[in-house]
Amino acid sequence: MNVSILAVGTELLLGQIIDSNSAWMGEELATHGIDSLVQVKVGDNVGRIEAQLRRLLDDADAVIICGGLGPTHDDLTREAIAAVMDAPLVLDEDIAQVIRDMFESRGRRMPENNLRQAMVPTGASVIPQTRGTAPGLICPIDGIDGKVVYAVPGVPHEMRDMMQRAIVPDLVRRSGSTDTIVSRVLRTWGESESGLNERLDHVIAELESAGTPTLAFLASGWEGLKVRLTAKASTTEECAVQLDAWEARLRHELGDLVFGVGDDTMESVVLELCRRRGLSLGLAESVTGGLVGARLTGVPGASDVFRGSVVSYATDLKQTLLGVSPGPVVSGSAARQMAVGARERLGSDIGLSLTGVAGPAEQDGQPVGTLFVGLVGPGFDDVREVRLPGQREQMRQFAVITALGMLRQLLAAA
């Protein structure tokens, strides 16, 4: 089963919006064992949309068109599909009523052009809208046996909903597969792709001879590497049995490198480890300027654990606010005193501190990339030094995840 994607919108070609929808769809399709042939972006021009659609259908079993389903005169996807199907566009009274009702419930007058969204090519079936006003479409192409065009809105959450609810199941059914495919992602941090590959060498060989689940590494920049297991079986339960067994195997091989699963983030895991042990957390940030606190407080419910942070960017504040002794502030001794000071001033069980050099210039005789992390809490009192890659922003982002990763290891080991 080969699928191509056509993203519609002049703003995509002009770079005003980056097309992340196609990437998401490609990943979703791959997870379900469906191959992607090409992904094309085209502007809001009905002739060009139609021509691209015809070309893509030459090679692909199915084409998903994303965007161009809205109410304005620039929304031309319906017309292009109708031309390829050689079918008239007809008003679907049910869709029209949903759109009218939506405006009425909000007490707003409905501009007449909204009913463009209720036009459906004869022979197409509708993917009902659940959030926005434009429905999706499933359009069998006459004369091309078994080929099909799907249309979804360009609004990401509407597109994702229709993909998962209607399009992927329809594609799987058309592919004749009776298999269920389920993925599970392990989040790792602290090892390179080639390093993980080496550690898992024999596991990968075993997986390859078993056939399912398959294993893939997905890079996520400074957030580490994801290890994705994708199981194929006749039921969800059988997939879960496979995934449980191989997840346990991977965790055994990778040990502490695995910090979470699925949607876990380093900060959500740290907060959860603190919460379970009833520990509160305070920070002293210098080089990161507030980034660590910003990430922790991005997690709903962080206030259970996170008390606050002293961002002592100016050197004298490290002394006056945190009680650091005079001397170089990019040092292990300063890092430890900052962590102790944070714990005291913020009244937290744990003090975590970061001091380092983000550049452009070196500081205290330490080169760009130097990071000292202080970790003080019940059962630990530790200072670590690391050398991080990158200039300024990259170094700072690595500093955040590095410090949180160190705290996670201490908490998980305790």
Add this chain to the structure above:
Amino acid sequence: MNVSILAVGTELLLGQIIDSNSAWMGEELATHGIDSLVQVKVGDNVGRIEAQLRRLLDDADAVIICGGLGPTHDDLTREAIAAVMDAPLVLDEDIAQVIRDMFESRGRRMPENNLRQAMVPTGASVIPQTRGTAPGLICPIDGIDGKVVYAVPGVPHEMRDMMQRAIVPDLVRRSGSTDTIVSRVLRTWGESESGLNERLDHVIAELESAGTPTLAFLASGWEGLKVRLTAKASTTEECAVQLDAWEARLRHELGDLVFGVGDDTMESVVLELCRRRGLSLGLAESVTGGLVGARLTGVPGASDVFRGSVVSYATDLKQTLLGVSPGPVVSGSAARQMAVGARERLGSDIGLSLTGVAGPAEQDGQPVGTLFVGLVGPGFDDVREVRLPGQREQMRQFAVITALGMLRQLLAAA
């Protein structure tokens, strides 16, 4: 002049990397008056790359291929171009020597496959590499009069360098245009696109009848709207004269909404305004958890101005660390006391504070989206209340730019 872009890489189709290169190229081309026809992503398969290239050349005057120029067996762009040109690949001894020298200068052994990057189709000319190891290529297509294929590496900074240094100038020359095109971007904040449009109604009409420069609005989410002027004239100097005149006109119409130009950011502008007046800045952050300090310290040289931040996430810390009186902490009174406390505790000339509700639940009887900003400094002592859109992350990001925008207005007016 119609250009299409072909991005090469299986990881792009699988969604492991989002193709932001094509968007950047599309914007760069548009700025120079060159139309984008389609943008296609294809996997690392030499047959598919070749087939897509041929199809794109049917309609476009030029095709830019991005990616697939590296040293491994997966890098197949050179082979696909050679097939389309019907020309053999020949080792370019000059390129080979640059690659050998680079490895030698780093004291590393050169794996032999690196010389794949020195293979050039006969008839192509080379865009010398300045940073990475793979050069770019300019490949006239025999038998198709005047059509051309460009190849650039997928590494963003290498691609951008070659686009600006070689490809855009070559395209402009081929288009027969003797015009110079120069753009200038004004950064605005605090008004919607339709609002800006209304304010600039008559200016836009004048620009349209003048023909040059042209004006475009570019949305940048919570960072505001960019207004881009693009001038066309026979010299750079004439373009600058046009842009200066119309920039002045726009600034007159938009007043305080314009916060910067080009690469200015809200935080770089705030730091510069403080620096010019010799003022230091301290923060008290609650709802943003450190985001404001993180953004300010992302700017090199921030330490001239930025002293630090007290992130008082827990309610009691607002009292103990900042001297806020007991009572609701999401309030104008708390915001003002936080700003005063930050100024005192951090020894700064200016105190800026943020307290609000990011959700998921309301707090102190205030709904999600509520933000109070305290601004205390020489000549001002102010509290503002706003209601921001979005849930948690969006609300917090809006809070950062809103508070910095308020401080900018106060400093610019003084």
